[in-house]
Amino acid sequence: MATEQASKRIKPNGFTPNGPLIGTHNGHFHADEALAVYLLRLLPTYNPSTLLRTRDPSLLATCHTVVDVGGEYDPRKNRYDHHQRTFDATFPSRPTKLSSAGLVYLHFGKPIIAQKSGFREDSEEVGILWNKLYAEFVEALDANDNGIGVYDPQDVKGVEKRFNDGGVSLGSLVGDLNWAFEEGEVPSTEGAQQAEDQRFLGASQLMGTIFLRKLDYYTKAWLPARTQVRETHAARFEWDDQGRIMLFQQGCPWKDHLYTIEAEDEVKEENKVLYVLYPESEKEESKWRIQAVAISKDSFESRKALPEAWRGVRDAELSAISGIDGSIFVHASGFIGGNATKEGSLSMARKAFTP
Structure with a gap:
């Protein structure tokens, strides 16, 4: 199997010949871990890095960083799962329970923004962008993965859609990249695992591209406009x-x-x-x-x-x-x-x- 072959190249400290090993689960993938992996790979520590998709605890134990699997949230050990019953972490001043996307963004979002924007990591600008990108992008992924609807069911009882929006969302776009029903059962072969991994990397690229475009907009257009709007409003x-x-x-x-x-x-x-x-x-x-x-x-x-x-x-x-x-x-x-x-x-x- 692909995971077994990969394990032979893993060093005890979680590094491979291609950099630190990132672990996530194989099988059906979602938008949250797709973005989480992409965000990690933006950082110098994880560039380059190897990705291992498995649910085998012994292989996950050899990984430098694990996201969305393993039943453990411990930043000191680079473990970022949110599926355990005791997990209830949220982003500062936001009510939505985090997914792996939110967890990685919570801990690594500021250095990523600083790296891409040129602002100091401890600057006011990075803090503003960190909060803005979570509220406008990452939080929706956290909610989707945790089964949290946009509206409180008690507040929208009896409300009907005026038209069919096709159910299009970031989560659905990633979901469409998974093995489709009409393709038949996923074969349990090394080639099938590699093909599934390639689909995941496509999903990760999709989510990462959207994230970077939003970061670019908020850094170069939205943030500079803040001063201009305040001055114009005052006048x-x-x-x-x-x-x-x-x-x-x-x-x-x-x-x-x-x-x-x-x-x-x-x-x-x-x-x-x-x-x-x-x-x-x-x-x-x-x-x-x-x-x-x-x-x-x-x-x-x-x-x-x-x-x-x-x-x-x-x-x-x-x-x-x-x-x-x-x-x-x-x-x-x-x-x-x-x-x-x-x-x-x-x-x-x-x-x-x-x-």
Whole structure:
């Protein structure tokens, strides 16, 4: 068997000719251990490293690090399983029980982020990114593997989906890479184990690629925008005496930060931003957008959508109906519109308060 051959190359301290040995279980694999293995391999300690997929306790005992199998959680011994009945660890300030993905991220996430971002591991920036990536990505994997639903069943009793979303999730994408029913029973041969391992590595690459893309976005776009959004939010009374318009001189990812700032500053309802204005590009002659702020981060419903009479109307007809020159369009749902100039977009926002 492949595991037996691998064991002959393992040194007692858990290292092989190809670096430290990482152990996880063979058989049906999931998104959490797929990401956990990828995260470990981002670190210098585990690059290069050998992966051994087995449930044999004697082989797992020879591994330098074991994830998602073995019935033990002990960082001092590099053991990161979460299946034991006594396990109840969570990420700081989050309620979801960890899976192997969360465990590895909890212990190694900061050095990984520091390595990829260039910030010091003990910097405020790394701490912010560490918390953000867990809440926006890793936690969903922990919940999925532990059978925790997005909604509390008591809160959504009787709620039905408006459409079939296909059940597509990160967990399902990894699940699709496993041995399929129509392929028949998995043969218990060395070749079959190697083929299964290759499928797992494909799943690990998938999860790791998503993680790195999110880390890149939050490091290079989301985090720098935090200061810009706070400054723009503070200056909003320049455009409206109640502070309901926020105007950016260039586009940036503002949504997430806006809700955080409003909560931190305890902004009153009457002073919350209703419309955000920004240019479509950095060109001087750029057209401008006016976007209605959603009632919450994940909602499609606006705090105050653009006037119904404007919706679905374009160009000259829209300019005539709104009485604002340069109007280009308003989306049929009223969540966004456009004007040829900054002044025109400001006029649209101000008129939208009381059309």
